[in-house]
Amino acid sequence: MVALIREVGLREQKSSGLQCANDFARCLLTPEAWVRALPESERHPDRLSERFQVPPFDAVTRLAELGLPISDEAVPGLDT
DSSP states (O other), X not given: OHHHHHHHXXXXXXXXXXXXXXXXXXXXXXXXXXXXXXXXXXXXXHHHHHHHTOOHHHHHHHHHHTTOOOOGGGSTTOOO
């Protein structure tokens, strides 16, 4: 299921001004270099959310954008 979210989310059209603003904010608040510099054990959506003060959905989305692994149990409410 996470793979599906990753695929759909990254293919989504970026035509909305709000979507562009959200993308910009996510990149600004969770810089790629900082996320990649974290130990793998800290790259969990809950930990990223707490560390960078972003919603868990944005933490999952950012990990997907960077091509980093996301465990199925890291995404609440998803039944695989």
